[in-house]
Amino acid sequence: MSLIVDIKKKLKDFSLEIFVKTDGEYLGVLGASGSGKSMTLKCIAGVETPDEGVIVLNGKVLFDSKKKINLKPQDRNIGYLFQNYALFPHMTVEENMGLALTKKEKEQKVSKMIEAFHLKGLENKYPNQISGGQQQRAALARCIIYKPEILMLDEPFSALDSHLKDQLQDGVLELLKLYDGEVMMVSHCMNEVYRFCKKLAIIDKGKSVLLGDTKEVFNQPKLHAAAQLIGCKNISRCEILTSNTVYAIDWGIILETERIITKNTKYIGIHTHDFKAIDVDKAESEKNVMKCRIDKIVEDVFEYNIFLQNKESSKENSNADILFKINKEEWKDRKDKENVYLKVPEEAILLLE
Structure with missing residues (x-):
């Protein structure tokens, strides 16, 4: 058929x-x-x-x-x-x-x-x-x-x-x-x-x-366009630095990727559940970590929608919100709710044209 x-x-x-x-x-x-x-x-x-x-x-x-x-x-x-x-x-x-x-x-x-x-x-x-x-x-x-x-x-x-x-x-x-x-x-x-x-x-x-x-x-x-339709909420313009590193323009951070970056890559994407919130004592030793300030928090039935910005971004245009979803119990157990250290796993980065 x-x-x-x-x-x-x-x-x-x-x-x-x-x-x-x-x-x-x-x-x-x-x-x-x-x-x-x-x-x-x-x-x-x-x-x-x-x-x-x-x-x-x-x-x-x-x-x-x-x-x-x-x-x-x-x-x-x-x-x-x-x-x-x-x-x-x-x-x-x-x-x-x-x-x-x-x-x-x-x-x-x-x-x-x-x-x-x-x-x-x-x-x-x-x-x-x-x-x-x-x-x-x-x-x-x-x-x-x-x-x-x-x-x-x-x-x-x-x-x-x-x-x-x-x-x-x-x-x-x-x-x-x-x-x-x-x-x-x-x-x-x-x-x-x-x-x-x-x-x-x-x-x-x-x-x-x-x-x-x-x-x-x-x-x-x-x-x-495809990333948007499948529900990817975090998409940033990017500049290719090497075959495995990219600068996320809208977030103000250099990220390492697991996939080889092709020359047609113009954006990167991260699903809201793919970020990992880590403790401050691990931030120095981990790759792809952003120290973020909280812009706002929106409560859903089982989780929080945390809207963040890179606190250490040095460029004026690098201030787009990042949406991070976290289970309510996990957020409740966090000691530091003022600063959030987000890790971007290399394998979770979407390379988009």
Whole structure:
């Protein structure tokens, strides 16, 4: 199974230039709101038409601008789960599922899907009479019942509150085991794509800028835009000094790196949990240590967000805040809360273009 998308489309605010390729593994598409994620799905589904390029699903050409091929949406065999689920409000759950099935198919398939998707007792309910999670399951079942070659999920959890979202993610993962085909999920939430997808494409301002293994991208995002999308809160401009040392301009510190620094490196990044707070007596003997002053502290449920600045920075422009997250108990046990010595582990430094 495979999907190849190589398309361009001129939009009002930007030009869509997308290249993604799958090989049967779940593909996540991560990007900020308005970056072109949903438009990409619409082009694949045939709801929108690219200006140029090709779309091929399992060897079948869905779109080819040069050969003037552009299959109708109903001929593409694609399951498309919209953000708002798009259930027909005047139809019951059962009617929504069996909309395009013959009477015989309905008898065979709908009851099985009702059972598999835990919708027993809701067959005759209308969408406005069931919960958001039940609507999602009904919409997902409606997509899968026709055995599409690819299932596309457009921000599948965006309409749900955080408590319900956590509950349903595990449920959807389990339900997707009932489907044997390509899965493509777009989201602006890094946790969703990390949990669901083995492959990841990053879209930034209409362009696919990175494609790779999800865990590898999160471990080393390579690009400034990609680092932001996977949740890296600490990013500084940098000057390369040697193959393993770099000056972080916005933090005013020279850092040693484990990775070899390439000439294209323009930024470095550090995840908030990768810093280590060390005692003052260890600061002299450790590498990559900043003596910081606290700018502000923001309390979360289980941890503190400590906003810091390098106290020993000698340059005026080296005063950007550094965000460090620390467990409440660990912070409570610290003796010195006025000065924080932060160690930057060499292996934790992200090198970004």
